[in-house]
Structures are given as C-alpha cells and as structure tokens.
Amino acid sequence: xxxxxxxxxxxxxxxxxxxxxxxxxxxxxIPTLCHLPGLSPVGACRLCLVEIxxxxxxxxxxxxxxxxxxxxxxxxxxxxxxxRRTILELLFAERNHICAFCVANGHCELQDLAAELGxxxxxxxxxxxxLPLDASHPKxxxxxxxxxxxxxxxxxxxxxxxxxxxxxxGRGIFTxxxxxxxxxxxxxxxxxxxxxxxxACPTGALFEKGRATGEQEKRPAIxxxxxxxxxxxxx
Amino acid sequence: MKEIKVPVTRIEGHGLITLRLDRGGKVAAAKFHVTxxxxxxxxxxxxxxxxxxGITARICGICPVSHLLCSAxxxxxxxxxxxxxxxxxxxxxxxLGQFIQxxxxxxxxxxxxxxxxxxxxxxxxxNVFGLAQAHPQLALDGIRLRAFGQEIIAxxxxxxxHPAWAVPGGVRQPLSPEARDRLAAKVPEARRIAxxxxxxxxxxxxxxxxxxxxxxxFPSLFMALVASDGTWEHHAGRIRFVDADRRVVADGLxxxxxxxxxxxxxxxxxxxxxxxxxxxxxxxxxxxxxxxSRLNCCDRMGTPLADEALARFRAQADGxxxxxxxxxxxxxxxxxxxxxxxxxxxLEDPEVLSPRVRAEAGINELEGVxxxxxPRGTLFHHYWVDEHGVIQRVNLIVSTGHNNLAMNxxxxxxxxxxxxxxxxxxxxxxxxxxxxxxxxPCLSCSVHAVGRMPLRVVLVGPTGEVLDERTRDA
Ligand code: SF4
Ligand code: FES
Numbered sequence: 001x002x003x004x005x006x007x008x009x010x011x012x013x014x015x016x017x018x019x020x021x022x023x024x025x026x027x028x029x030i031p032t033l034c035h036l037p038g039l040s041p042v043g044a045c046r047l048c049l050v051e052i053x054x055x056x057x058x059x060x061x062x063x064x065x066x067x068x069x070x071x072x073x074x075x076x077x078x079x080x081x082x083x084r085r086t087i088l089e090l091l092f093a094e095r096n097h098i099c100a101f102c103v104a105n106g107h108c109e110l111q112d113l114a115a116e117l118g119x120x121x122x123x124x125x126x127x128x129x130x131l132p133l134d135a136s137h138p139k140x141x142x143x144x145x146x147x148x149x150x151x152x153x154x155x156x157x158x159x160x161x162x163x164x165x166x167x168x169x170g171r172g173i174f175t176x177x178x179x180x181x182x183x184x185x186x187x188x189x190x191x192x193x194x195x196x197x198x199x200a201c202p203t204g205a206l207f208e209k210g211r212a213t214g215e216q217e218k219r220p221a222i223x224x225x226x227x228x229x230x231x232x233x234x235x
Numbered sequence: 236m237k238e239i240k241v242p243v244t245r246i247e248g249h250g251l252i253t254l255r256l257d258r259g260g261k262v263a264a265a266k267f268h269v270t271x272x273x274x275x276x277x278x279x280x281x282x283x284x285x286x287x288x289g290i291t292a293r294i295c296g297i298c299p300v301s302h303l304l305c306s307a308x309x310x311x312x313x314x315x316x317x318x319x320x321x322x323x324x325x326x327x328x329x330x331l332g333q334f335i336q337x338x339x340x341x342x343x344x345x346x347x348x349x350x351x352x353x354x355x356x357x358x359x360x361x362n363v364f365g366l367a368q369a370h371p372q373l374a375l376d377g378i379r380l381r382a383f384g385q386e387i388i389a390x391x392x393x394x395x396x397h398p399a400w401a402v403p404g405g406v407r408q409p410l411s412p413e414a415r416d417r418l419a420a421k422v423p424e425a426r427r428i429a430x431x432x433x434x435x436x437x438x439x440x441x442x443x444x445x446x447x448x449x450x451x452x453f454p455s456l457f458m459a460l461v462a463s464d465g466t467w468e469h470h471a472g473r474i475r476f477v478d479a480d481r482r483v484v485a486d487g488l489x490x491x492x493x494x495x496x497x498x499x500x501x502x503x504x505x506x507x508x509x510x511x512x513x514x515x516x517x518x519x520x521x522x523x524x525x526x527x528s529r530l531n532c533c534d535r536m537g538t539p540l541a542d543e544a545l546a547r548f549r550a551q552a553d554g555x556x557x558x559x560x561x562x563x564x565x566x567x568x569x570x571x572x573x574x575x576x577x578x579x580x581x582l583e584d585p586e587v588l589s590p591r592v593r594a595e596a597g598i599n600e601l602e603g604v605x606x607x608x609x610p611r612g613t614l615f616h617h618y619w620v621d622e623h624g625v626i627q628r629v630n631l632i633v634s635t636g637h638n639n640l641a642m643n644x645x646x647x648x649x650x651x652x653x654x655x656x657x658x659x660x661x662x663x664x665x666x667x668x669x670x671x672x673x674x675x676p677c678l679s680c681s682v683h684a685v686g687r688m689p690l691r692v693v694l695v696g697p698t699g700e701v702l703d704e705r706t707r708d709a
Contacts, residue, residue: 132281209597
C-alpha cells in the first residue's frame with residue numbers, strides 16, 4: 001500500500017494504480033477525455049493534468065502517472081482549471097464542433113466538460129478547417145470535423161477487438177484518424193463492423209448512421225465491461 | 236445622389252426599400268432589397284441527410300418547426316419511405332401548433348398596433364405596449380393563443396432535449412396521453428380567442444378601405460398546396476395555381492417536380508431569388524403564397540367555423556380571388572381558427588397516441604424534395620445526396636422568396652399613393668412597413684442567412700441623387 005495526498009486528503013493506493021485511480025477511489029473528481037477505463041492510458045489530451053507540490057509544482061497527466069509514496073498532489077486549483085479550460089478551448093477552435101445540430105448533442109463528453117469547466121467562450125480564433133465526413137460504411141460514419149484525436153477508437157479497435165482498423169495518419173493539426181491504409185471506411189477489409197470504436201468515441205465524430213441531431217447516445221462503459229470479463233494474460 | 240432611408244420595424248429581419256422618382260416627382264420604380272446573404276445551401280454540403288432537419292431548423296429562429304418538418308419530408312423521399320400514419324398525424328399537429336403560434340405573433344404582436352391604433356399614430360405608442368394599454372383583453376388573448384401553439388410544439392418536440400423531433404421516416408417520439416389531455420383542455424379557450432379576434436377584425440374592416448385598395452392590391456396568380464379533393468392543406472397534397480378570377484390554371488402538380496413549373500429569376504440588386512410560374516413567364520408569372528393564397532386556392536377549409544368565415548372572406552371579392560395583400564391579415568385569422576379546429580380533431584384521432592411513429596430505411600434515392608405549407612407560405616427543401624446519404628447540393632425555396640415579386644409591387648403601389656413631395660413622411664414610412672408586414676416576411680431565412688440584416692428606405696431622385704432617407708430601429 002502506498003500513501004499519498006490529493007488535495008490535502010491522505011489517500012491509500014495499490015502500487016500499480018495511477019493518480020487518477022487513487023483520486024477516483026477517494027471520490028476526488030479529475031476531468032478526463034482521452035482516458036477510458038479498459039483501455040491503456042496514453043496521456044494524449046492533458047485534461048487530467050495535476051500538479052505535484054513536492055516536485056516543484058510539476059504538471060503530470062493523472063491518467064498516465066503511477067502513484068508514489070508521499071506524493072503531494074493538487075487535483076483542483078484555479079491554475080489547473082484555467083489550464084484545462086484552455087485545452088478545451090483549443091480543442092474547440094481546432095475543428096468544427098457545432099453542437100446545435102450534432103448527432104451527439106446532449107451526449108458528448110467534450111460538450112459536458114465545456115459545461116463543467118465553465119467554458120463560456122473560446123479565446124482563440126477558430127480554424128474552420130475543411131474536413132471530410134466519411135459515410136461509406138454500411139452501419140457507421142466518421143465526421144472528422146468533430147474528432148479530437150483522443151485515440152480511444154484506435155485503442156478500442158486494437159486492444160479490445162484486435163482488428164487494428166483505425167490508426168493515426170499525418171502530423172500535428174493535420175492528423176486524421178484513418179481506416180486501414182486511408183481507405184474509405186466502407187472498403188476497410190480489417191473492419192469487423194463491431195462498433196466498439198463508435199461507443200468509445202467521446203464526441204459525435206464516430207456515429208451510427210441514421211441518427212439525427214442529438215440521437216447518438218454513447219456507451220463507452222462497454223469497453224471496460226468487456227475487458228474486465230476477459231482472463232488476464234499470465235505475466 | 237440623394238437618398239431617403241427608412242427602416243422597417245416589426246418584421247423578422249430587415250431589408251432595404253428604394254424609391255426612385257421621375258422628373259415629375261412621381262414614383263418611377265420601387266424596390267424591396269434584401270441586403271445580405273450567407274449561403275446556407277453551401278453550409279449543408281457534406282452533412283448527412285439525417286442531420287438536415289436539425290441543421291435547417293437553425294436557419295431561422297422564427298420558424299424552425301417549418302424547416303424541421305419540411306426537411307424530414309425531403310428525407311422521407313430520399314429514404315423512399317412513407318412514414319407510418321401516426322407520424323403524419325403528429326407532424327400535422329406540430330405544424331398546426333406552428334401556424335397558431337406564428338399567426339398569433341403576426342396578428343396580435345406585430346400587426347394589430349397598426350391596424351387598431353392607426354397608421355399615423357406616434358410610433359412610440361404604436362407597438363405592442365401601446366396595444367396593451369388600449370386593448371388589454373386583446374393583448375392578453377394574443378399571448379395566450381400564442382402560448383397554446385407553443386405548447387403543442389413543446390408537447391411533441393420536447394425542444395430542449397431533442398432539437399430535431401421530426402426525422403427522415405417519421406418522428407422520434409409519440410405523444411403522451413397526459414400531453415394530449417392537457418392540450419385538449421385548452422382547445423375551447425383557443426377557439427374562443429380565434430373567434431373573437433376574427434370578429435373584431437371583421438367589424439373594423441370597413442375602416443380600412445384605403446389600405447385594402449393600396450396595400451398590394453393587384454391581380455396575380457396564387458399558389459398553394461390543396462388536398463386531392465380541393466380542401467385547404469398544410470402538410471400533404473398537391474400544388475394548385477389559381478388566377479385573379481379564382482380560375483384554376485394548374486392543378487394536381489407534383490410538388491417534387493417544382494422545377495418544371497417554377498422558375499427562379501435572379502436580379503442583380505437583391506439576394507432573394509424571384510420565383511415565377513413558368514407558363515406565364517417572368518415577371519408576368521408573379522404569384523403569391525401564404526395565408527391569402529391558400530384561401531384563394533382551396534375549395535373549402537374543411538372545418539365548420541373556418542368554412543363559415545371563408546364564405547365571408549370570399550364575399551369580399553364576389554367569389555373571385557381576394558387580391559389585396561392587406562387581406563393576408565384576414566386570411567391569417569381564418570387559418571388560425573381552422574388550425575384550432577383541426578388540432579381539436581387530431582387530438583381525438585384514434586392513432587394520435589400510437590407508438591408506431593418511425594420507418595427506418597437506408598439511402599434509396601439520390602434526390603428528394605420536401606414540400607410543406609409553412610405559416611408564411613409554401614416551403615420547398617430539395618436535396619441531392621451521394622449513395623451514402625451525404626448532401627451534395629441543396630436548394631431551398633422559402634415563402635418570403637415566393638412573395639418577393641409581390642412585395643416589390645406592393646411597395647411601389649403604396650409609395651405611389653402616399654408619397655408627397657420629396658420626403659419620407661411618418662405616414663408613408665408606417666404604411667410601407669405595414670405593406671411588407673402584411674406578408675409577415677421572414678427575411679433572415681429567405682436569404683438563408685443566419686443573422687439579421689438592416690432595412691432602410693431610400694428616396695432617390697431622377698438623376699440618382701438621394702432625396703431623403705429614413706431609418707428607425709426595431
Ligand atoms: S474518432 Fe472519436 S474516438 Fe477516435 S480519435 Fe476522434 S474523437 Fe477520439
Ligand atoms: S485523460 Fe489524461 S491525458 Fe487525456
């Protein structure tokens with residue numbers, strides 16, 4: 001057992017847990033976006049940043065940082081709130097998120113976080129990139145306008161389904177989620193049509209065809225439910 | 236160059252009126268321009284057909300319901316499905332709710348200050364507040380009737396939770412028995428209000444002879460949807476054109492084939508397109524849409540009280556078409572009564588509570604047209620999609636667009652009668668506003684823009700010099 005402090009509360013944790021796990025167990029809320037229980041942590045979005053007092057105030061992603069004896073963690077402060085809000089604003093400014101008629105309106109983690117963190121406006125100029133929507137798959141569609149590159153779909157596809165259809169293509173702001181070697185999703189030979197990526201996706205980027213505005217509810221918890229039921233590989 | 240600019244208040248959105256005088260000081264040309272456009276059609280490209288009801292419902296904050304329903308119908312066509320009958324019943328109910336709330340807004344809040352307080356009244360008191368002082372019961376009634384219409388919409392759409400209730404193939408949610416009972420309990424009051432307003436209007440009609448003569452009184456064609464037996468229609472049916480003698484010049488036209496009979500002319504000075512009836516050519520093919528037109532086109536309203544009113548309305552023109560746009564107000568009140576009567580009927584329909592409200596299907600057609608009567612007139616949504624249902628092209632014809640030519644004529648007629656000298660007087664300004672307002676135009680959506688735009692009146696002399704310009708804020 002390891003003992004650490006989060007927001008001045010003493011917390012106990014197992015050595016293989018992350019700061020996020022420990023905070024959760026102690027009932028302390030840390031916002032997350034790219035993290036999804038059941039998938040390996042990647043620390044991509046940085047929304048879960050916390051401050052370590054006894055590391056000179058260093059910022060680390062709670063989802064990807066293991067607990068350590070004696071850590072003094074700040075999970076909620078004005079500085080952190082400002083940083084998290086800024087990250088959200090950058091996400092909104094980067095692509096075309098128009099909640100008003102999005103299929104996931106009302107069921108979107110990005111939208112919920114904006115409300116939770118009080119993001120009432122975006123201080124950065126919107127980029128309005130012209131991005132495609134691929135509706136070639138018989139059951140699903142991907143709208144790159146709404147993708148935040150969290151990679152949950154990529155991990156769900158490789159770690160849970162084992163199909164490895166999804167991957168990242170390009171660099172920086174030009175990165176796109178891509179099926180197989182950049183084929184239209186409908187032509188991707190590796191896709192099993194299981195739909196786990198759609199359920200894992202926190203926004204309306206991946207959706208079931210036929211859904212109208214606000215109709216796309218997501219069930220990201222199925223990912224954890226599936227992985228928990230699996231026998232662990234013997235190490 | 237001298238100009239006179241006058242803003243038109245109390246219409247939704249703004250435009251610009253220019254009046255050009257000849258050497259004799261008479262009005263040589265009058266134009267009603269809309270001054271800004273942001274291409275909504277372009278914006279829809281690349282979206283899926285299932286999102287279109289939600290997207291187009293945001294075209295305009297004034298009539299989201301009309302676009303929602305029309306877009307869902309275009310979606311039905313692309314899915315090649317017929318929504319189950321209960322879905323049609325509920326879509327009709329919602330559209331009637333929209334008629335009631337929109338017509339109540341137009342008459343009680345926007346138009347009755349002019350009608351009941353007078354055209355030359357001080358603009359400061361010639362508004363809904365002045366009305367509330369002079370006619371408290373009427374003002375209150377207006378609020379209650381509008382609320383009834385809004386309640387119908389809310390009971391179905393739960394707008395806060397589901398921004399797009401109507402979807403390709405049907406609707407998303409059935410009507411609950413509690414909501415049905417709640418609405419049914421309010422029908423008698425709504426009917427009473429609609430009857431009272433109509434009676435008040437009819438009693439005052441003789442006072443408005445001059446306005447009836449000049450507010451867009453000219454022969455023209457009229458277009459509307461009518462049911463297969465000629466009854467007033469708002470959600471299905473076929474297109475009919477009648478002329479000023481109320482002779483049917485075209486009937487049973489398939490709405491989906493509108494490009495075969497409606498032409499769309501473009502003029503350099505306005506962003507609105509100018510639709511016209513092709514057989515008659517441009518601009519002779521001028522036609523009007525909306526309440527006046529629907530009443531001129533139909534054979535009967537189909538409900539008892541509204542049919543009695545229709546007979547009185549027809550008597551205004553000895554059974555021929557009622558050709559003064561001033562009577563849009565009259566027609567709007569009759570339609571309001573008809574809508575209340577039809578709501579009462581639909582709430583009793585055995586299928587109104589049925590849960591069978593949606594047909595599911597994939598993309599079966601690459602092109603689809605939705606047509607529908609909105610409170611302001613016939614609305615067309617025309618979509619082209621690829622085989623995955625992604626929008627390639629969109630054409631919308633909205634009611635203010637259909638009425639574009641007629642509004643221009645109306646402005647010219649009013650200016651010719653009320654312009655004296657080289658100034659835009661209060662009386663002229665008020666009547667120009669009133670003349671346009673008779674059409675209850677919604678300018679922001681008719682140029683498919685998201686925002687609002689300013690409207691001014693500019694008086695220009697024979698050599699183009701600006702003589703006067705009036706602007707008044709909404
Ligand atoms: S498609 Fe969804 S899950 Fe995949 S990276 Fe984009 S936002 Fe994340
Ligand atoms: S949730 Fe930790 S970095 Fe995204």
